[in-house]
Amino acid sequence: MRSVTPPVRSRVRSPGAERRRLMRRQKQWEGLANAWRLLFFLAAAGGLGVLVLDQGWQLSRADQVVVSGSERLGRERVLEALELSFPRTLLDLVPSEVEERLGTMLPVQEVHVQRRMLPPRLMVRLTDRDPLAHAERPTRSGVEAGLVDGAGHWMDRSLLAAGEEPLTSIRVLGWQQRYRPTLEQVLERRDGMGSPLSRVRFESNGELWLSTEALGDVLLGSDDGRHPERLAVMRHLTSKLPQQLSGRRLVSIDLTDPEQPELGIAAKPASASAQAETD
Structure with missing residues (x-):
């Protein structure tokens, strides 16, 4: 008895299916090509970045x-x-x-x-910074002359151009870095004292003295936060005190307690008749 082999059926794709297969393969190749392009650009950008960082910056x-x-x-x-x-x-x-x-x-x-x-x-x-005043400060080798600006910062004299002078004739004596905030406070208020400020002096213990044309030497004392109050008292005394002195010479004013100013007034010279009686 002979065996009968069934006929082999060939798969025949429709034109539409073949077109879709070709399109899928084309997209795969395009995706692979784009991936290679991206890698290339990343590598080029990285190399350029390294070059810029190494040379350009x-x-x-x-x-x-x-x-x-x-x-x-x-x-x-x-x-x-x-x-x-x-x-x-x-x-x-x-x-x-x-x-x-x-x-x-x-x-x-x-x-x-x-x-x-x-x-x-x-x-x-x-x-x-603009130099505002002449200044002096203590150093190990003696007293150093310099300048200060409006905020009280020390400035070396070598910074001044030939012929250049500070903006005022004020002199600051005994400057130290720890006194700078106090000095800034005084310099900011220099036009509100009622009389031109001529000198600012810091003692070694931190006490502050000011000198003005109208009042002479004024002791403000250590900076305890009340300097603005003392400066206000100075302005008041400048406007009222000269009329009350009646020709007597003011030696100094102590404003360490701004509520109770102490005036140092020179004694009147003895008259000629009094001296004759004494003799």
Whole structure:
């Protein structure tokens, strides 16, 4: 008995199914190509980023530090204050930290710092302090002469241009850093004392003396928070006291207790008749 082999049926795809298969394969190839393009661009961007960070954001010369705004301070003083050496990556120089350091190390009122990439530069803009008064401070080697600004900050005399003078004729004696807030308070109120301020003197124990044209030497004492009150009393005394002295010479005023001022008045010279009687 012969076995009968069934006929093999061939699979015939419809035109629509074949078209869909080709479209799926094309999309697969396109996806693979896009993935390779993305990898290529990522690698190129990463390499470019490394190059920019290594070269584009690197300071290699001093003239890449651009200093503006100050008439007294230049690039050399800024580099010295920052202790900056080259080459140096810009990313290592955080603007806020640079501003804080320069504001501490240099006699400036304001500092503004920016980083620029193309070309790589560090932009430093300084606002100078204006010297307000002559000053002296004690040092180990003696008394040092200098200047102070309106906020009481010490300034080196070398910062003054040739022929430049402070804005006032006030002299500050015995300056120390711990007295700066008190000095700032006095200088801010100098025009409200009723008479021109000529001298500010700090004793070694911290006591404060002021001298004005109308009152002479006035003791305010240590800074206990009541100096504004004492300065108000000074203004009042300036307007009222000269008429009450009747020609007597005022030696000093003690305002350590502003509610009870103590006046030091020179004794009247003895008259000629009184001296004759005494003789």
